[in-house]
Amino acid sequence: MAHYEDERLADLVKADRVHKNIYTDPEIFELEMERIWGRAWIYVGHDSQVKEPGDYFATNIGKQPVVMIRHKDGEVCVLFNRCGHKGAQVVGDGCGNARQLRCSYHGYVFDTDGALIHIPKEEAYDGTRFGKGRPEYNMQQVPRVDSYHGLVFASMSAKGPDLKSWLSGAAASIDNLVERSPEGRIEIAGGCFRYLHDSNWKMFVENLNDAMHPMVVHQSSSGTAKRVFDENLKEGDEAPFELEMLSPFTNNYEFFDKMGLTAWDYGHSVTGGKFSIHSGYSPIPGYMEALTNRYGEQRTREILAVNRHNTVIYPSFTLKGVITSIRVVKPVAVDKTVIESWVFRQVGAPEELFQRSITYCNLINSHANLVGPDDYEAYHRLQHGLQTQDGNEWVSQHRYLGLDEVDEDGTKHAVGTSDMVFRHQFQTWKNYMVNGGALQ
Ligand code: FES
Ligand SMILES: [Fe+2]
Numbered sequence: 001m002a003h004y005e006d007e008r009l010a011d012l013v014k015a016d017r018v019h020k021n022i023y024t025d026p027e028i029f030e031l032e033m034e035r036i037w038g039r040a041w042i043y044v045g046h047d048s049q050v051k052e053p054g055d056y057f058a059t060n061i062g063k064q065p066v067v068m069i070r071h072k073d074g075e076v077c078v079l080f081n082r083c084g085h086k087g088a089q090v091v092g093d094g095c096g097n098a099r100q101l102r103c104s105y106h107g108y109v110f111d112t113d114g115a116l117i118h119i120p121k122e123e124a125y126d127g128t129r130f131g132k133g134r135p136e137y138n139m140q141q142v143p144r145v146d147s148y149h150g151l152v153f154a155s156m157s158a159k160g161p162d163l164k165s166w167l168s169g170a171a172a173s174i175d176n177l178v179e180r181s182p183e184g185r186i187e188i189a190g191g192c193f194r195y196l197h198d199s200n201w202k203m204f205v206e207n208l209n210d211a212m213h214p215m216v217v218h219q220s221s222s223g224t225a226k227r228v229f230d231e232n233l234k235e236g237d238e239a240p241f242e243l244e245m246l247s248p249f250t251n252n253y254e255f256f257d258k259m260g261l262t263a264w265d266y267g268h269s270v271t272g273g274k275f276s277i278h279s280g281y282s283p284i285p286g287y288m289e290a291l292t293n294r295y296g297e298q299r300t301r302e303i304l305a306v307n308r309h310n311t312v313i314y315p316s317f318t319l320k321g322v323i324t325s326i327r328v329v330k331p332v333a334v335d336k337t338v339i340e341s342w343v344f345r346q347v348g349a350p351e352e353l354f355q356r357s358i359t360y361c362n363l364i365n366s367h368a369n370l371v372g373p374d375d376y377e378a379y380h381r382l383q384h385g386l387q388t389q390d391g392n393e394w395v396s397q398h399r400y401l402g403l404d405e406v407d408e409d410g411t412k413h414a415v416g417t418s419d420m421v422f423r424h425q426f427q428t429w430k431n432y433m434v435n436g437g438a439l440q
Contacts, residue, residue, distance in 0.1 A: 003027055006434045013430045015423070016401050017394040020386045022429075023200040029334035036315055036432040037062030040266070041146070041153040041166050043317035043328055044068050046344070047076050048150060048187040049095060054112055057095040060330055061154060066142060067091045068152060069101075071113040078145045078154045079114045084137035101139065114139035149178045150186065151317075160437055161266075169264035169411055173311035177321040179303045182290035182348035186324065189345040190358055193366045196338050199379035201315070201331040204339055206425065207375055208310040208318050208327075209271050211256035211416035212399070214249045217378050221370040222249035241282065245360055248277035249371060256416040259309060263412040267314030267428030269421045276309035278322035286350045294348075312421075314428055323360045324353070335383050341365040397422045 004027060012019035012028075022028060042061045045068045049057045056069040058081060065081035067090070083090050083103040090103045090110065100117065101110040109118035116137050125131050144155040146163040151174060153163055164171065178186055197204065207213065214222070225246040233239065248255075259276055263269040272278075291300040311319050319326045324346055330338040343357045364371040386395070400418035407413070414420035431438055 004031060010430055010434045013426045014394075016398045017396055018426050020393055020395055022426075023202060023383065023395070024334060024386050026334045029200075029331070031433060033062040033331070035437075036429065037331070038156040039160060039432055039437040040315060041144075041155050041160075041163050042315075043313070043326075044078055044145075044152045044154050046150050046186070046188045046342075047147060047152055050076060052097065054097045054099050055095070056091060056098060056101075056112075058091045058093050061142070061156060062331065064156070065089050066154070067101075067139075069112050071111075073113075075113070076145070076147065076152055077113050078142040078152065079139045080142060082139065083108060084110070084116050084139060090139060110139045114141055149174050153317075157437070166266055167313065168266055168268055169262070170268035170270070170311055170313050172306075173270060173308050173313075173319060173321055176303065176306045176308065177319060177324060177344070179295075180291075180321060180324065180349075181346035182294045184294070185347040186344040187347055188342055189354065190343045193341040193361065194338060195341070195365075195367050195372070195376075196332070196336065197376060197379055198335055199337060199383040200335060201329050201337040202425075202429075203379045203382050204327075204329055204337060204375075205312055205315060205318070206422055207379070208312050209261060209269050209421040211259065211261075211271060212253075213375075213378065214256065214277075215252060217374045218249040218371055221374055222246045225370065226250065241356060241359065242363060244281050245363055246370065248280065251277065253417060259416040261412075261414045261416055261418055261421050263421055263424040265410060267425050268312060269314075269424060270308045270311045271416060272307055272309035274305070274307060276307045276322070278309065278320070279307050281322070281356075284350055284352045284356065287353055290348060290350065312425075314425060324357050325361055325365070327365065397426070 012022055044059060044066065045057045050068055050070040053070050053072040056067050058065065058067045060066065066078050067081045068076060068078050071077050081089050081091050083105065085103065085106055085108045088103055088105040090101050107120050108116065111117050116132050119125065119132065130137060142154045142156060143158040146153060148163055148167060148171065178184055225243065229239065229243045259272040261269065261271055262273060288300065291303065295303065306321065308321055316329050317326065324344045326342050328340040328342065330340065332338055341361055343361055345354045363369050366372065397419040400414055400420065403414065404420045405413040412420055412424060
């Protein structure tokens with residue numbers, strides 16, 4: 001890795017642009033896995049996926065396989081998914097329940113906290129250093145695991161800020177997501193869309209707070225839907241919910257500018273706040289009443305008044321509070337990224353709210369939908385276009401440069417179509433890659 005000394009890495013990020021190698025060079029990708037995905041808090045899963053002892057969910061942190069599992073004492077553990085014997089991945093992909101974890105290669109068995117508890121023909125190890133009760137041969141626990149409202153994050157680094165401080169202002173998006181449940185509780189439900197993109201992971205992360213693209217990229221889907229509905233809806237007809245979802249993507253620049261952008265420490269950010277493309281949805285019968293019963297009228301109004309669009313918790317996790325869904329970023333290679341889309345049920349809310357979220361994800365986030373493939377095509381063209389040797393080595397981040405508003409605590413604000421969030425994400429990128437994750 002001598003190819004990229006720290007000074008050269010730092011040089012790839014300027015105040016108003018970044019070098020294209022950041023998206024295309026496999027060496028930089030490997031360094032990101034070590035220095036960003038190996039240092040930051042990375043989203044693993046929600047604890048409702050592992051309700052009972054022995055429930056497990058196999059996933060990755062960066063390129064490393066891990067398994068989230070509920071131990072018999074009730075604790076949620078995140079283990080490296082690697083056998084203590086010769087290193088085979090112990091748990092296959094996906095989820096399930098197991099009393100113990102038995103490696104499929106030679107049959108060595110581990111407890112649900114990773115402890116090695118059975119070795120076939122164990123006496124063969126007499127007089128050696130291998131055996132039960134030696135922690136180095138267990139399935140190892142990931143250095144740090146913590147959760148916020150049931151969302152489990154893990155860090156491959158033993159050092160660094162605790163989860164709550166690291167979440168910074170983005171924690172409020174999670175608070176609001178959970179407060180939207182009349183019981184203050186969310187649960188993963190309805191399965192997962194898993195979608196391989198042939199582009200760099202940062203393109204997806206940037207796009208979620210990119211308000212310059214919807215009215216262009218989504219003209220073919222949102223614009224067409226609007227036109228078809230306009231032509232077919234008669235006066236007095238109730239507009240279908242699908243139209244409420246699809247229409248705002250082609251709102252004008254002024255709308256997206258007013259939505260605004262906010263960014264916090266460690267690269268996190270949000271579009272919207274007081275209103276967003278989700279603001280115009282019709283009320284769900286019974287939902288307001290269920291919330292009012294728990295929180296009272298005033299607080300219910302405050303909860304529903306929060307209308308954040310996409311929150312990005314850099315680098316791995318994005319959420320939409322109003323839609324109660326998340327999208328999880330899983331880098332595979334410099335030009336390959338898996339995006340997972342999950343939906344939460346707001347416990348105690350009418351079923352219709354959950355169905356609305358499912359409809360949104362079918363329409364917008366799935367592989368066979370109307371809107372997501374527009375973005376997919378844009379990422380593909382970015383990745384492909386950056387292969388050119390046309391003499392321009394830089395990716396522009398000049399929009400509204402110098403016009404960010406910065407609060408005393410470092411929170412940044414800008415109009416929705418500013419490049420502020422991208423400049424901010426890459427300052428964070430530089431901090432992880434060059435400064436060991438220190439705050440700027
Ligand atoms: S590698 Fe797992 S039991 Fe041998
Ligand atoms: Fe988009």
